[in-house]
Each structure stands twice: as structure tokens, then as C-alpha cells.
Amino acid sequence: MADNLRIALAGVGTVGAGVVRLLEENGSLIAKRAGRTIEVVAVSARDRAKDRGVDLSAYDWEDDMTAFAARGDVDVVVELVGGSDGPALALARKALENGKSLVTANKAMVAHHGLELAQLAEQSGAALRYEAAVAGGIPAIKGLGEGAAANRIERIYGILNGTCNYILSEMESTGRDFADVLAEAQALGYAEADPTFDIEGVDAAHKLSILAALGFGTRLDFASVDTSGISRIRAADIAQADALGYVIRLIGLADVSGSEESLQLFQRVAPYLVAKDHPLAGVSGPTNAVVCEGNFSGRLLFEGAGAGDGPTASAVVADLIDIARGSTPPPFSIPVSALEETAPADPGHRRNRAYIRMVVADKPGVLAEITAAMRDAEVSIESFIQHGQPDGDDAPVLIGMVTHESPEAAVSKALTLLEGSPSLVEEPLVMRLLR
Ligand SMILES: NC(=O)C1=CN([C@@H]2O[C@H](COP(=O)(O)OP(=O)(O)OC[C@H]3O[C@@H](n4cnc5c(N)ncnc54)[C@H](O)[C@@H]3O)[C@@H](O)[C@H]2O)C=CC1
Ligand SMILES: N[C@@H](CC=O)C(=O)O
Numbered sequence: 001m002a003d004n005l006r007i008a009l010a011g012v013g014t015v016g017a018g019v020v021r022l023l024e025e026n027g028s029l030i031a032k033r034a035g036r037t038i039e040v041v042a043v044s045a046r047d048r049a050k051d052r053g054v055d056l057s058a059y060d061w062e063d064d065m066t067a068f069a070a071r072g073d074v075d076v077v078v079e080l081v082g083g084s085d086g087p088a089l090a091l092a093r094k095a096l097e098n099g100k101s102l103v104t105a106n107k108a109m110v111a112h113h114g115l116e117l118a119q120l121a122e123q124s125g126a127a128l129r130y131e132a133a134v135a136g137g138i139p140a141i142k143g144l145g146e147g148a149a150a151n152r153i154e155r156i157y158g159i160l161n162g163t164c165n166y167i168l169s170e171m172e173s174t175g176r177d178f179a180d181v182l183a184e185a186q187a188l189g190y191a192e193a194d195p196t197f198d199i200e201g202v203d204a205a206h207k208l209s210i211l212a213a214l215g216f217g218t219r220l221d222f223a224s225v226d227t228s229g230i231s232r233i234r235a236a237d238i239a240q241a242d243a244l245g246y247v248i249r250l251i252g253l254a255d256v257s258g259s260e261e262s263l264q265l266f267q268r269v270a271p272y273l274v275a276k277d278h279p280l281a282g283v284s285g286p287t288n289a290v291v292c293e294g295n296f297s298g299r300l301l302f303e304g305a306g307a308g309d310g311p312t313a314s315a316v317v318a319d320l321i322d323i324a325r326g327s328t329p330p331p332f333s334i335p336v337s338a339l340e341e342t343a344p345a346d347p348g349h350r351r352n353r354a355y356i357r358m359v360v361a362d363k364p365g366v367l368a369e370i371t372a373a374m375r376d377a378e379v380s381i382e383s384f385i386q387h388g389q390p391d392g393d394d395a396p397v398l399i400g401m402v403t404h405e406s407p408e409a410a411v412s413k414a415l416t417l418l419e420g421s422p423s424l425v426e427e428p429l430v431m432r433l434l435r
């Protein structure tokens with residue numbers, strides 16, 4: 001290996017340009033800490049002529065980024081393109097097969113193909129690092145995989161998507177519309193190329209599945225994450241949650257249960273009501289927070305910027321510094337062959353309090369019908385809010401109720417009993433209360 005750590009950058013968008021800027025500005029400090037200079041050798045992106053606010057003229061340009069995998073003057077390929085498959089995956093596979101280390105911010109690719117890539121890295125002796133893929137600038141991968149390595153991790157949860165957190169907290173503090181705030185999050189560089197990945201919870205599910213594999217030592221299982229997003233949340237839900245003493249946050253939550261021979265993995269991404277005095281309630285804007293509970297460390301909380309060019313570049317370069325130092329543990333902390341198989345846990349027995357929002361016809365008997373369904377499903381209601389309807393006597397009304405703690409299966413049963421009822425103008429929305 002040459003004295004300098006020679007890197008090739010695939011993708012020079014929000015994060016890639018941030019990496020170039022960071023290496024320019026902090027290069028000599030980083031060289032001292034890493035023990036050698038991190039040198040950009042070549043770059044590749046879709047449009048060579050685009051103004052990115054950084055000068056790329058000193059670097060070789062490759063139109064085809066997969067060429068990096070074959071270059072003798074490249075030690076590490078840094079993949080900042082995105083997409084679970086396509087050119088990013090082709091490059092990642094080739095680079096690792098050829099023994100080049102890979103640093104990536106691509107959670108979609110790691111969630112879908114992380115085990116295959118980790119195996120390729122094990123076979124060729126290359127490093128695979130993905131700190132930027134989970135919770136942006138927060139050292140969550142390092143914290144969980146190294147800092148908490150002595151613990152059995154029992155539960156991981158947190159706020160894993162900056163775009164959704166920005167949207168929810170802006171709606172909360174300004175009363176602005178969902179669409180306006182989403183456009184702003186996109187302009188600020190927080191959102192994915194396809195923002196439905198953010199708002200429908202998929203991006204957070206990618207990250208949660210990675211954290212679960214790393215923290216629990218289980219095989220990655222993105223497909224079984226129970227995923228819902230924030231697109232159905234209205235200003236009225238935020239106002240009702242506020243009146244009840246809660247804020248709404250998109251939460252990722254995972255735990256393992258059962259015996260070593262039959263482990264069950266629970267993974268969910270969904271909007272939750274978070275009590276205003278809970279540490280996650282104060283997390284606003286594009287900030288993320290990751291909580292892990294270790295059997296000796298107790299609760300660890302990592303908080304910081306989850307999206308944006310600077311923080312994400314900081315995580316990418318931290319991985320490069322580890323590679324330059326030769327300090328790279330296995331991608332999932334233990335060899336892929338030692339990761340435990342799990343089955344998806346059945347959430348029906350989980351006991352929660354839940355907020356249920358319904359939009360109902362404003363006519364006699366509707367509330368009786370709803371409360372009868374709750375009674376028949378053995379769900380008891382703790383509080384209930386109904387707002388007056390400004391649009392006239394016949395317009396539908398929005399009601400919100402909070403249940404006492406009950407099994408999720410019971411709430412599902414109540415909603416099944418109400419299915420098809422002419423009293424319900426739209427499908428009810430259930431948000432659980434975070435414990
Ligand atoms: N923006 C953020 O705050 C964060 C982004 N990430 C991840 O980092 C990666 C990059 O994200 P951004 O920089 O935001 O994206 P971006 O869209 O700003 O940049 C993507 C770059 O890849 C290039 N590219 C895309 N498709 C290509 C193709 N088919 N062939 C050649 N070049 C191609 C584009 O020209 C551009 O230079 C993604 O995996 C994203 O999920 C991770 C954490 C935070
Ligand atoms: N789109 C993502 C970017 C970082 O992972 C987010 O909003 O969190």
C-alpha cells in the first residue's frame with residue numbers, strides 16, 4: 001500500500017461534494033490523526049460539467065465508475081451514488097472482489113445486500129465501512145459495533161430519518177403544510193433522490209435493519225421490518241397529540257426475544273406519540289437519535305445531525321481514517337457465518353397504549369358504534385378528543401382517542417370490526433405511544 005491512502009469517489013452530489021470540501025479543509029489535521037494523507041485520486045458522477053461548488057480539476061475523471069475497481073492506484077472506493085442495486089452495487093461488488101476497501105453511505109444497498117458485501121470483504125480481506133449510512137454524522141455504527149461491543153444489546157430504537165423529523169417538527173412549531181416542508185427538506189439536501197423512501201419510512205427501515213444486525217448479532221432482515229411513514233399525518237393529529245402531552249416522531253424500534261435456538265426479531269418503523277418529557281421528544285429538525293440498551297452499559301443515547309452534507313461527510317471520512325489506521329473490525333462486528341438466524345416476531349401480543357384517529361360521519365350513533373367495537377375487542381379507552389367541525393353540520397369530523405395499554409391484536413380486532421362501516425369516512429390511523 002502506498003503511503004497515502006488513495007481514494008476514488010463515486011458520486012459527487014450532496015455528500016460527495018461534502019467529502020471533497022472536508023478533505024480540503026481538514027486534510028492536514030486528518031493526516032496527523034490517520035498517520036497518512038487521504039488523497040482523492042479520481043472522481044465519477046453523472047454530469048462532469050455540473051458546478052458543485054468544489055474544484056474537481058485536480059482529480060482524474062471516470063465516466064464509468066466501475067473502472068475504479070480495476071485501478072491499481074486506488075486503495076479505497078467511496079460509493080456516494082445511492083440506490084440499492086444498479087451501478088452502486090455493481091461497483092461495490094467489483095471493488096470488494098478486487099480487494100479494494102469500500103466506504104459507503106448507501107443504506108439501501110447495505111440493507112439489501114450487506115451480508116453478501118460483508119462476505120466479499122471477508123474473502124478478499126478488504127474493509128467494508130458504512131458509518132454514514134445510518135444516522136448521518138452520528139457515530140452510531142461505531143458506538144454500537146465498537147463502543148457497546150461488550151454488551152448484550154436488548155433493544156434499539158430512535159429517530160432515524162432527518163427528513164421526516166424535520167417535517168414533523170416544522171409542522172409542529174409553525175403549523176405549516178406537509179408538502180411545503182417536504183420541498184424545503186429536499187432543497188436542504190436531506191431527502192433521498194426519491195423522497196417517498198423518506199416519508200413512507202423505508203429509509204428509516206433500511207437503517208433500523210442495519211442497526212439490528214449489528215447490535216443483536218443477527219442476520220440482516222430488511223424485508224420483515226413492519227414499515228409505515230408519515231404521509232397520513234395531519235396538522236390536526238399534531239394538535240391533538242400536543243393537547244394530550246405528546247409530540248409525533250417517526251420512530252424505528254427493534255428488539256430480540258426467545259431462546260438462542262429460536263430467536264425472534266421485532267423491527268418496526270412507524271410514527272409514535274412521544275411524551276413531551278421523553279428524551280426523544282426534544283429531538284427536532286434533521287437531528288437523529290439512536291438509543292441502545294446494553295445489559296451492562298445501560299441506556300446509551302447518540303444524538304446529532306442525521307442528514308446533510310457536512311455531518312454525513314464527517315462520517316464518511318471517519319471511516320477512511322479507520323482504514324488508514326488499519327483499524328477495521330468485521331462489517332457486522334462478527335463474521336457473517338456467525339450471525340444468528342431469526343424469525344420475525346408476531347407483534348399481536350405486544351402491549352401498548354395507542355392513539356387512534358378516525359374521520360367519521362357527523363351523525364347520531366357513530367360514537368356508540370365505535371365504542372361498541374372497542375368493547376367487543378376488549379380495548380378500553382383512556383381519553384377521547386373530538387374537534388368541532390367548522391365546515392358545516394354534515395361535514396365529517398376528526399376524532400382522536402387514546403387506549404389503555406392493550407395487546408396490538410386487540411386494537412387490530414376493533415378496527416376489523418369497524419371495517420366497511422359507513423360511519424368511517426377514511427381508514428383509521430393508529431399511532432402507538434412510545435415507552
Ligand atoms: N444527503 C444526505 O443527507 C445523506 C445521504 N446519504 C446517502 O448518500 C448517498 C448519496 O446521497 P446524496 O449525496 O444526497 O445524493 P445526490 O443525489 O446529491 O448525489 C448522487 C451523486 O451520484 C451521482 N449518480 C447518481 N446516479 C448515478 C449513475 N447512475 N451513474 C453515475 N453517477 C450517478 C450523481 O451524479 C451525484 O453526483 C445515498 O446513498 C444517500 O442515501 C446518507 C446519509 C445522509
Ligand atoms: N434522507 C435521509 C438522509 C440521511 O440518511 C434522511 O432524511 O435521514
Ligand code: NA
Nearest residue numbers: 131134136138
Ligand atoms: Na452514522
